[in-house]
Amino acid sequence: MSLPADYHLHTPLCRHAVGEPTEYAARALALGLREIGFSDHSPMPREDFDHWRMFAGQLDEYVEMVRRAQREHPSLTVRLALEVDFLPGQEDWIRELAGRHAWDYFIGSEHYVSPPWAIDDPGMRAEWEKHDPAEVWSAYCERLTQAAASGLFDILGHIDLPKKFGFRPPGDSTRLFAGLMAAARRKGVAIELNTGGLRKDCQEIYPAGPLLELAFREGVAITFGSDAHAVAEVGLGLAQAVDLARHAGYTHCCRFARRRRETVAF
Ligand SMILES: [Zn+2]
Numbered sequence: 001m002s003l004p005a006d007y008h009l010h011t012p013l014c015r016h017a018v019g020e021p022t023e024y025a026a027r028a029l030a031l032g033l034r035e036i037g038f039s040d041h042s043p044m045p046r047e048d049f050d051h052w053r054m055f056a057g058q059l060d061e062y063v064e065m066v067r068r069a070q071r072e073h074p075s076l077t078v079r080l081a082l083e084v085d086f087l088p089g090q091e092d093w094i095r096e097l098a099g100r101h102a103w104d105y106f107i108g109s110e111h112y113v114s115p116p117w118a119i120d121d122p123g124m125r126a127e128w129e130k131h132d133p134a135e136v137w138s139a140y141c142e143r144l145t146q147a148a149a150s151g152l153f154d155i156l157g158h159i160d161l162p163k164k165f166g167f168r169p170p171g172d173s174t175r176l177f178a179g180l181m182a183a184a185r186r187k188g189v190a191i192e193l194n195t196g197g198l199r200k201d202c203q204e205i206y207p208a209g210p211l212l213e214l215a216f217r218e219g220v221a222i223t224f225g226s227d228a229h230a231v232a233e234v235g236l237g238l239a240q241a242v243d244l245a246r247h248a249g250y251t252h253c254c255r256f257a258r259r260r261r262e263t264v265a266f
């Protein structure tokens with residue numbers, strides 16, 4: 001069985017990943033993957049917003065790096081995408097980005113609940129101690145639900161990211177995510193199985209099993225991604241993610257080309 005497409009790969013332009021896209025592509029082929037997608041952190045209108053994303057002036061360079069990976073590995077399908085932070089008020093900026101290149105998909109992610117605190121930034125972990133985790137989870141879910149409803153995204157990234165450092169949602173997490181799943185279903189937005197969580201303190205794929213089962217019951221589509229920030233991380237954990245998806249009931253996932261969705265068996 002070949003692995004599904006790895007749709008969540010970063011590049012050195014985000015300033016915290018290593019390895020050229022063409023090296024990621026070579027690794028993917030060595031693993032037997034047939035399709036990958038680069039979804040590096042999108043630029044913000046303000047270049048000093050944070051320190052872990054490309055600048056707007058680097059978008060063309062980014063696209064060329066991905067095109068080169070495709071040219072040098074013609075037997076692999078290489079998608080061009082972005083992982084975009086959804087911040088209220090930036091809808092026009094996201095639309096502008098969408099118009100700049102022939103993107104295959106946008107992953108909408110929430111790393112910020114109240115900027116400048118990035119909830120998944122190891123350097124800001126102490127900030128968690130100053131907040132009530134229940135409030136963070138609830139504000140996070142509300143924001144991600146807005147992202148799902150905005151129509152700006154094809155996929156939602158690592159939907160239970162606040163668990164990264166072990167701060168779990170209080171009580172029944174499926175209740176917290178009910179509105180999000182409904183919005184994703186209504187707008188035809190997929191969620192990803194992101195194996196990056198396996199390499200973090202939470203030691204668990206995003207999303208957790210019960211959330212994925214809820215997504216399946218609600219008819220929400222899925223994609224797969226390693227969130228690789230290094231060549232050795234390409235495809236990592238995808239076999240485990242496939243097992244999790246099958247256990248939740250899934251037999252199909254999505255592919256994207258020019259922001260059009262296709263459903264395929266995995
Ligand atoms: Zn992310």
Ligand SMILES: [Zn+2]
Pocket residue numbers: 008010083227
């Ligand atoms: Zn990522």
